[in-house]
Amino acid sequence: xxxxxxxxxxxxxxxxxxxxxxxxxxxxxxxxxxxxxxxxxxxxxxxxxxxxxxxxxxxxxxxxxxxxxxxxxxxxxxxxxxxxxxxxxxxxxxxxxxxxxxxxxxxxxxxxxxxxxxxxxxxxxxxxxxxxxxxxxxxxxxxxxxxxxxxxxxxxxxxxxxxxxxxxxxxxxxxxxxxxxxxxxxxxxxxxxxxxxxxxxxxxxxxxxxxxxxxxxxxxxxxxxxxxxxxxxxxxxxxxxxxxxxxxxxxxxxxxxxxxxxxxxxxxxxxxxxxxxxxxxxxxxxxxxxxxxxxxxxxxxxxxxxxxxxxxxxxxxxxxxxxxxxxxxxxxxxxxxxxxxxxxxxxxxxxxxxxxxxxxxxxxxxxxxxxxxxxxxxxxxxxxxxxxxxxxxxxxxxxxxxxxxxxxxxxxxxxxxxxxxxxxxxxxxxxxxxxxxxxxxxxxxxxxxxxxxxxxxxxxxxxxxxxxxxxxxxxxxxxxxxxxxxxxxxxxxxxxxxxxxxxxxxxxxxxxxxxxxxxxxxxxxxxxxxxxxxxxxxxxxxxxxxxxxxxxxxxxxxxxxxxxxxxxxxxxxxxxxxxxxxxxxxxxxxxxxxxxxxxxxxxxxxxxxxxxxxxxxxxxxxxxxxxxxxxxxxxxxxxxxxxxxxxxxxxxxxxxxxxxxxxxxxxxxxxxxxxxxxxxxxxxxxxxxxxxxxxxxxxxxxx
Numbered sequence: 001x002x003x004x005x006x007x008x009x010x011x012x013x014x015x016x017x018x019x020x021x022x023x024x025x026x027x028x029x030x031x032x033x034x035x036x037x038x039x040x041x042x043x044x045x046x047x048x049x050x051x052x053x054x055x056x057x058x059x060x061x062x063x064x065x066x067x068x069x070x071x072x073x074x075x076x077x078x079x080x081x082x083x084x085x086x087x088x089x090x091x092x093x094x095x096x097x098x099x100x101x102x103x104x105x106x107x108x109x110x111x112x113x114x115x116x117x118x119x120x121x122x123x124x125x126x127x128x129x130x131x132x133x134x135x136x137x138x139x140x141x142x143x144x145x146x147x148x149x150x151x152x153x154x155x156x157x158x159x160x161x162x163x164x165x166x167x168x169x170x171x172x173x174x175x176x177x178x179x180x181x182x183x184x185x186x187x188x189x190x191x192x193x194x195x196x197x198x199x200x201x202x203x204x205x206x207x208x209x210x211x212x213x214x215x216x217x218x219x220x221x222x223x224x225x226x227x228x229x230x231x232x233x234x235x236x237x238x239x240x241x242x243x244x245x246x247x248x249x250x251x252x253x254x255x256x257x258x259x260x261x262x263x264x265x266x267x268x269x270x271x272x273x274x275x276x277x278x279x280x281x282x283x284x285x286x287x288x289x290x291x292x293x294x295x296x297x298x299x300x301x302x303x304x305x306x307x308x309x310x311x312x313x314x315x316x317x318x319x320x321x322x323x324x325x326x327x328x329x330x331x332x333x334x335x336x337x338x339x340x341x342x343x344x345x346x347x348x349x350x351x352x353x354x355x356x357x358x359x360x361x362x363x364x365x366x367x368x369x370x371x372x373x374x375x376x377x378x379x380x381x382x383x384x385x386x387x388x389x390x391x392x393x394x395x396x397x398x399x400x401x402x403x404x405x406x407x408x409x410x411x412x413x414x415x416x417x418x419x420x421x422x423x424x425x426x427x428x429x430x431x432x433x434x435x436x437x438x439x440x441x442x443x444x445x446x447x448x449x450x451x452x453x454x455x456x457x458x459x460x461x462x463x464x465x466x467x468x469x470x471x472x473x474x475x476x477x478x479x480x481x482x483x484x485x486x487x488x489x490x491x492x493x494x495x496x497x498x499x500x501x502x503x504x505x506x507x508x509x510x511x512x513x514x515x516x517x518x519x520x521x522x523x524x525x526x527x528x529x530x531x532x533x534x535x536x537x538x539x540x541x542x543x544x545x546x547x548x549x550x551x552x553x554x555x556x557x558x559x560x561x562x563x564x565x566x567x568x569x570x571x572x573x574x575x576x577x578x579x580x581x582x583x584x585x586x587x588x589x590x591x592x593x594x595x596x597x598x599x600x601x602x603x604x605x606x607x608x609x610x611x612x613x614x615x616x617x618x619x620x621x622x623x624x625x626x627x628x629x630x631x632x633x634x635x636x637x638x639x640x641x642x643x644x645x646x647x648x649x650x651x652x653x654x655x656x657x658x659x660x661x662x663x664x665x666x667x668x669x670x671x672x673x674x675x676x677x678x679x680x681x682x683x684x685x686x687x688x689x690x691x692x693x694x695x696x697x698x699x700x701x702x703x
Contacts, residue, residue, distance in 0.1 A: 037126045039102040040157070041348070043090050044083040048215065049208045053199055057088050060197045061095065061178060070171060070179045070194050072187045075201035077108065078241035078285060078358050081182040082159055084201060089155060089180065096178070100155035101126060107162030108184060108357050109313050111437035116169040117469065119158075120145055123170070131466035132649050132685040142169040150174045158182070164189035209233035209243055216247035221258065228258035235265040237284030241356060244343040249292040265291055282362055289362045292342060303335050304344055305371055306379050307355055308363025311441040312434035314354040318414055319434070322386035323379050327412045380441065384450045386413050387431070387438045392457040393417075397424035399460040401569035401607060403529050405453055405493060428461040432470075439474050443481055451481035452490035459497055472501045492521030492530050499537055511541050528565030532558045536574055543581065552581050572601035572610060580617045583624070591621035599634075612641035613650065619657055628665045635661065652681035656694060663697075672698045 053073075060071045075081045093100060101123055106113045120141040124134050127148050135141050149156075153176035161167050161183040167190060171179050181187065181196070190196035204212065210229045214222040222229045236242035250261055269287035282289070293301060306323045307315070315323075317333050326332045336353055339345040346354045355363065367376060385408045395402055397418040418424040428435075435458050442451035455478035462471035475497040482490030499514030515537040522530035539554030555577040562570035579594030595618030602611035615638040619631035635658045642651040659674035679694035 037099040037101055039126065040089050040093065040100050040155075041086055041102065043087045044080075047083055047087050048204070048212045050080070050084055050087075050201075053084055053201055054088055054091075056197075056199045057180075058092075060199075061092060063197075070181070070190060070196040071199060072181045072183060072190055072196045073199045073201055074183055074186050076203070076239075077184060078237075078239040078356070079201050079203055080240040081201055083240065085157060085159065085180055085182055089157060093155065096153050096155040098149075098152040098154045098176075100157065102157040102159065104159045104313065105161045105166060106313050107160045107166070109160070110357075110360055111311055111313070111440065113160075113162050113166065114433075116166050117141065119166070119170055121467070123156075124148070130648060130684050134466060135686070136468060138169055145170070146173045149177055152176055154178075155180065161185075161187065163187075168194070203238040204233070204240060204243075206230055206233055206238065209236070209238040212240060212243050213247050216244065217251050225258040228262050231262045232258060232265065235262065235269060236288045239285055241343070241358060242285040242288035245292045246288045248342045249295055252295075268294075282358065282365065285358055286362065289344075289359065292344065293362070293366065296342075300335065300339065301366075302371075304339060305363050305366045307339075307345065307353075308360050308367055309376060309379050310355070310383060311437040314348055314352050315434070316353075316431075317351040318390070318416060319383055319386055320353070322382040322413055325379070325382060325412070327414060329414065377445070380445055381447060382411075382413065384438055384442050384447055384454075385409075385411075386415070387435060388450050388454050388457065389413055390415050390431075391428070391435060391454060391461075394424035394428055395457045395460060397421050398428075398464070401567075401605070402460050403456060403493060403533075405456050405489065407453065407457075408450065425461065425465070428458070429465070432461075432467070436470060436474065439477055443477055448481040448485045449487070449490070452478040452485070452487065452494060454478070455497070456490075456493045463500075468501070468504075472498065475501070488521045489525035489527055489530075492518045492525055492527065492534075495521065496530055496534055496537070499534070503537065503541060508541055508545060512538065515541070528561060529567060529570065532561040532565065532567060532570045532574070535561060536570075536577060539577055543577075543584075548581065548584065552578070555581060568601055568605045569607055569610060572598045572605075572607070572614065575601065576614050576617060579621065583617065583621050588621045588624045592618065592625060592627075595621055608641050609645055609647070612638035612654075616650075616653060616657060619661065623661050623664055628661050631661045632658065632665075648681055649685060652678045652685075655681070659694070659697070 057071060057073075060069055063069065073081050073085055089100065089102075103114070103119050103122055105119060117138050120138070121134055123145055124141065125131065127145075129144070129148070135144060149172045152174060154172065154174070156170065156172055156177060156179045158167055158170055158179065158181045161181050163185065164187050167181055167187065171194065181190070186198065186200075187196065191198055203209075210222060210226075210233050213229055213232060232246065233243065236246055246261075246265070250256060250258075265287055268291045271290075293304065296304065303320075303324055307320065309323060310319065317329060317336060320336055321327070321329060321332045324332060324335075333351065336345060337347070340347045340353060344359060346356065348354050388408060389410060392407055393415050398421045416427060418427065435454065439451055439454050442448070442454065455474035458474065459471070462468075462474065475494045478494035479491055479498065482488075482494060495514050496518035499511050499518055502508075502511035502514055515534050518530060519534035519538070522534055535554050535558035539551045539558065542548075542554060543551040555574055559571060559574035559578065562568075562574055575594050575598035579591045579598060582588075582594060583591035595614060599611055599614040599618060602608075602614055615634040619635050619638075622628070622631040622634070635654055639651060639654045639658070642648075642654060655674045655678035659671040659678065661671075662668075662674060663671035675694045675698040679691040679698070682688075682691040682694065
C-alpha cells in the first residue's frame with residue numbers, strides 16, 4: 001500500500017497510523033507468519049548405493065506417516081552418516097511441504113557441543129520468532145518449538161548428536177513431522193522411550209567401496225586392476241572419508257598403477273602399526289590419511305596441521321590466514337581450496353571451511369610430532385587475536401560509542417572491513433559460535449588477556465541479538481580471566497556487564513553489588529567510561545527501588561564524570577536520566593529542558609538511536625505541559641528510526657506513547673490505532689500483560 005504526502009510502503013497489515021509526518025516510513029509486517037525453512041545442506045558428491053539403509057529410512061517414513069516418527073542413524077566416525085541422511089532427505093523433501101530444519105550439534109567436534117538451549121534458539125529464529133520473544137528456559141523453548149510445528153509437515157535433522165539428553169527437547173510432537181538424528185552413539189534412550197527406529201550404518205561393502213573409488217579415479221582404471229581396487233578399499237577400511245582422500249590423491253597421479261598404490265599404502269600401514277591401539281579412532285584410516293598427507297608440499301602439510309588448532313567447527317579464509325601467518329588472501333584461499341579438493345578439508349560455503357573430526361584428530365597427531373609447542377602457541381595466539389580485532393571492528397561499526405579497551409598488536413593480521421552496522425551484525429551472527437569457543441580456548445590456553453577482552457568487545461552483539469545466556473556466560477569467563485591476571489580494568493569491564501545482566505533479570509541486589517564492584521575497579525583503573533556508566537547503573541537500580549534522592553545523586557555524579565572526561569554520549573544518557581527523575585517529581589519544565597539538552601547531544605554526535613530513545617521521556621514531559629504537537633513530532637521521528645534499526649521493542653514503546661499523546665489531543669481514532677499496533681507488537685514478544693493493557697485502552701477509547 002502506498003500514499004502520497006506521508007508515504008508508506010508494504011502491505012495493508014504493515015501500515016501504522018502514527019499521525020502527521022513527512023517522508024517515508026517502512027514498518028515491517030507485524031504478522032509473523034511461519035516461514036518455509038530450507039536448511040538442508042547440499043548432498044555430497046559421489047554417493048554410492050546404501051540401498052538397504054535408504055530403504056530402511058523409507059519404511060520408517062511410510063510406517064510413521066500420520067503419527068510422526070523418530071529415526072536414529074548410528075555408526076562409526078567417517079562411515080558416511082551425514083551423507084546418507086542428507087541424500088535421503090533431499091529425496092523425500094516433497095513429503096515435507098512446510099520445510100526442513102537442519103543443525104549440526106557438534107557432538108564430537110573440537111569444542112563443546114551445542115546445548116539443547118542453543119539448538120532451540122536457532123530453530124526458533126529460523127521459524128521467525130522475534131529474538132525478544134524467545135523464552136529463557138529450556139522447557140519453555142521446547143514447548144514453543146513444538147507449538148510452532150504442531151499441525152505442520154516438517155523434517156527435523158539433528159546431525160552429530162552426542163547423547164539423548166540433548167536430542168529429546170528438540171523432537172517435534174506433531175504427527176506430520178519426522179525427526180532424523182545421526183550419532184556415533186546408539187542413542188538407546190530414544191529407542192526405549194520415544195520409540196525411535198534405529199538404522200545402524202556399517203562401512204561400505206567391498207563392491208560399494210570399489211564403486212566409489214571408480215567414481216573418482218575412473219571406472220576403466222578400476223576395471224583394469226579389480227583385485228588391487230578391492231585391496232585399496234580394504235586398506236581404507238571401506239570408509240567413504242578415507243576412500244575419497246586416497247582416491248583424490250591417486251587421481252593426481254594417473255601413471256600410478258593400483259598395484260603400486262596398494263604397495264605404498266601397505267608400506268605406510270606397516271610404518272604406522274606402532275601407533276595403533278584397540279581404542280584408536282584413527283586406526284582404520286591413519287594409513288590412508290598419512291599417504292595422502294605425505295604427498296603434500298611442505299607448505300601444504302604445515303597448513304593442514306595448523307588448521308587443526310582452530311577452536312570452532314568451521315572457519316573463514318581470514319581466520320585461516322591468521323593461523324598460517326599469511327597476509328595473502330588469494331594465496332591462502334588457493335591453499336584451502338587445494339586441501340578441499342584433496343578431501344582433507346571441506347568447503348561449506350563461500351570462503352568457509354570445515355575439518356572433519358577424524359582429519360582434525362590426525363592433524364593434531366601430526367602437530368605433536370612435527371610442530372613445536374612454541375609454534376603451536378603462536379598460531380593459537382594469532383587466531384585468537386584475529387577474532388578479538390575483528391570483533392572490535394564490528395563493535396565500532398555497530399556501537400561506536402561503546403566501551404573501548406586496549407587490544408593486542410595488529411601485526412600482519414587482516415581484519416574484515418564493515419561498510420555499515422548491518423554488515424557487522426551479519427558477521428557477528430555467522431561467527432557467534434566461533435567467538436564463544438575462542439573465549440573458552442583463550443581461557444584454556446592461558447591467553448587470559450584475550451579471554452577478558454573478547455567478551456567486552458563482543459558485548460553489544462550478544463545483548464542486541466538477545467543471546468542472554470551466552471552474554472552472561474562470556475562475561476563470567478572474562479571476569480575470571482581478568483582475576484587470574486590481576487587486571488582491574490578487565491575485571492571491571494566484565495563485572496559491569498554482569499551488573500547489566502542482573503538489572504535486566506530483575507536481580508536488583510546482585511546488580512547493585514556488581515555495579516559497586518565495577519565502580520571500585522574502574523576508579524582504580526582510571527577508566528572514565530566505566531566509572532560514569534557504573535554510577536548511572538546504580539542510579540537506575542535505585543530509581544526502580546523508588547530511592548529517588550539516591551538515584552538523583554548517582555545520575556548527577558555520572559554527569560560530572562562524563563563531562564570531565566569529554567564522553568558526550570555518556571553525558572546525554574545522564575541528562576536523560578536526570579530528566580526522567582525530574583518528571584517523576586512533577587518538575588516537567590526541568591524535565592523538558594534536560595531531555596532536550598540530551599537529544600541535542602545525541603544529534604551533535606550523530607547517534608541516531610540514542611536520539612530516538614531520548615524522544616520517549618522528552619515527549620512524556622512535553623505532553624504534561626500541553627505541548628502535544630512537539631511530542632508527536634519527536635515520537636514520529638523516533639518511530640522511523642527504530643524501524644530502520646529493526647528495534648521492534650522500542651518501536652512498540654514509541655507507538656504506545658504516540659497513542660497516549662493523540663488521546664490527550666482528542667484524536668481518539670489515531671490513538672486507538674497506535675495502541676492496537678503496539679499491543680500486537682508486544683504480543684509477539686510474549687508480553688501479554690502489556691498487550692492486554694493497551695487493548696483495554698483502545699476499547700475504552702471507543703466509548
